[in-house]
Amino acid sequence: MPLHQTIQHDAKTQILVWNITESLIDLFDSANVTDQSLFRIGNMKSESHKRGFLAVRMLLQHAGYTDHDLYYDAFGKPHLRDGTHISISHSHEFSAVILSDKITGLDLELRREKIALIADKFIEPSFVLDKTAPDYINKLTVNWGVKEAVFKVCNEKGISFKDHINVEPFDMADRKTTAHLHFKDVKRQFSVFFEEIGDYSLVYLFEV
Numbered sequence: 422m423p424l425h426q427t428i429q430h431d432a433k434t435q436i437l438v439w440n441i442t443e444s445l446i447d448l449f450d451s452a453n454v455t456d457q458s459l460f461r462i463g464n465m466k467s468e469s470h471k472r473g474f475l476a477v478r479m480l481l482q483h484a485g486y487t488d489h490d491l492y493y494d495a496f497g498k499p500h501l502r503d504g505t506h507i508s509i510s511h512s513h514e515f516s517a518v519i520l521s522d523k524i525t526g527l528d529l530e531l532r533r534e535k536i537a538l539i540a541d542k543f544i545e546p547s548f549v550l551d552k553t554a555p556d557y558i559n560k561l562t563v564n565w566g567v568k569e570a571v572f573k574v575c576n577e578k579g580i581s582f583k584d585h586i587n588v589e590p591f592d593m594a595d596r597k598t599t600a601h602l603h604f605k606d607v608k609r610q611f612s613v614f615f616e617e618i619g620d621y622s623l624v625y626l627f628e629v
């Protein structure tokens with residue numbers, strides 16, 4: 422049952438990452454899910470999605486919660502009944518959650534060369550990139566992860582990753598940057614943190 426990594430970001434914020442090596446049956450036996458979760462799992466087509474979903478319940482257990490403490494709003498955004506902010510992501514063999522007293526979003530992405538094929542659909546013109554640099558894919562993946570995480574916080578129809586969210590330029594070694602959402606006359610700013618876990622990029626952010 423591998424809890425892969427815990428990041429204690431500050432006294433009231435932790436990020437937990439699960440490496441999904443268990444079978445679906447083993448996860449089912451341990452995850453203690455609600456009827457609503459059972460219903461959702463029943464509608465999931467891929468085994469990998471089911472395992473990712475169940476691994477999140479394992480992470481909740483590690484943090485002292487059960488699936489009964491979690492509910493979703495009409496947009497699919499997760500909430501904890503005690504008011505702790507939560508954000509969830511799963512990607513292939515990993516699932517991750519962030520739990521915080523602050524408004525937060527998290528995204529986990531497998532780094533893949535093919536992200537370059539869609540870069541012009543989500544990279545804003547102000548985000549300077551050197552396509553020949555060895556960390557080109559790393560930076561693209563972080564930029565994408567930031568936008569997914571901002572979207573998980575803001576959760577509004579019509580937000581364009583390219584036109585409404587911008588990420589301040591960073592070096593990979595910085596492991597942090599700032600992002601801005603400017604949508605319908607509303608401006609929101611986020612402190613962004615990122616880590617690389619093997620072939621995966623983990624991005625999490627807080628509204629400031």
Ligand SMILES: CC(C)(COP(=O)(O)OP(=O)(O)OC[C@H]1O[C@@H](n2cnc3c(N)ncnc32)[C@H](O)[C@@H]1OP(=O)(O)O)[C@@H](O)C(=O)NCCC(=O)NCCS
Nearest residue numbers: 474496497498499509510511529542543569572573576582
């Ligand atoms: C909602 C969205 C951000 C999820 O991201 P994803 O990479 O597909 O999947 P992840 O594994 O990272 O995240 C899934 C989790 O996000 C959470 N989530 C789903 N909808 C959400 C919402 N509206 N708000 C906040 N969180 C949400 C859920 O917890 C979900 O996992 P769970 O249902 O198993 O608990 C994504 O599907 C989406 O709609 N993105 C915006 C698309 C877009 O504008 N693209 C522009 C391309 S240029």
